[in-house]
Amino acid sequence: SESFVPMAAAAAARPAETVLAPIKESPPLPGFEGPEKTIEIDFVPGVGPADGLRAVTRESWDAILAHAACTILVEHRAPTIDAYVLSESSLFVMSHKLLIKTCGTTTLLLVLPEVLKAAEELGLKVEWLCYSRKDFLFPKHQKFP
Template sequence: MVHTFPEPIKLAPLVDDETSSTQSESSETTVPNTFEGPEKNLEIDFKLGIGHARGFREVPRSDLDEMLTAGQCQILSRTSNEHIDAYVLSESSMFVYAHKVVLKTCGTTTLLQCVPFIKRFSERLGLEIEWVSYSRKNYTFPEEQKYPHTSYQSEVAFLSSYFPDGSAH
């Protein structure tokens, strides 16, 4: 399989308006196209019939804001019905059910930094985590990512510190 990546954007040479001269090609500036499109996806399911009746939906907005700040994104809007609270985030979306949380972010967010908050909030509500899934495609600009997203190995190590019985594949 061959991976191709977008070419950096080359800026036109600078022009000095006063002299109408152009700087030499050697001073051409290269700026990478730094938007990181591949989504980071985190799904955490809680055991049914355990804990607060409203489950994770009982987490107050202020706590969700604190959690998402750690993930380097924020809530832009929310809509709800009897089954789900759906949030548009500055860097994608979050879906909160009584017994499931799904977070999707892109860019240079630190999605996994939300994990300790989810664990703390779920424990406070008497919820028991049953299943965790984290996935992402290869980054276009891995060097732009922040810990723990700097490598696959650091993501696995981070998750393993919270879920030691899990397995990465």
């Protein structure tokens, strides 16, 4: 696992084209789309392996997040939580809880089937699921779904 590196230092250590490269071609926005989209999932405690969703590999998270058109920039693993700084916000993974926040024109809902599939493969059962978002500044520039 990588050691924690402050975001500015991580960005400075990467070539500019890696940090600034667009994930997908899309029409230019008239400004930054800041309101976040959030998926929060609680899994039934005591069901599945003790490390629960934390057993999902970095490579699997990379593949899952590709569906939302965002990437992991920085990863930090602590005793009870894995935190990821994404190109479009954040991902927090605990044994029986997941929180993904994205902004911009990400397609966050497209990760949901992939996350649920990974959880099912681990024997986890969903206890509660919530998707939320604020009003978009540029709704016509959002991609479906």
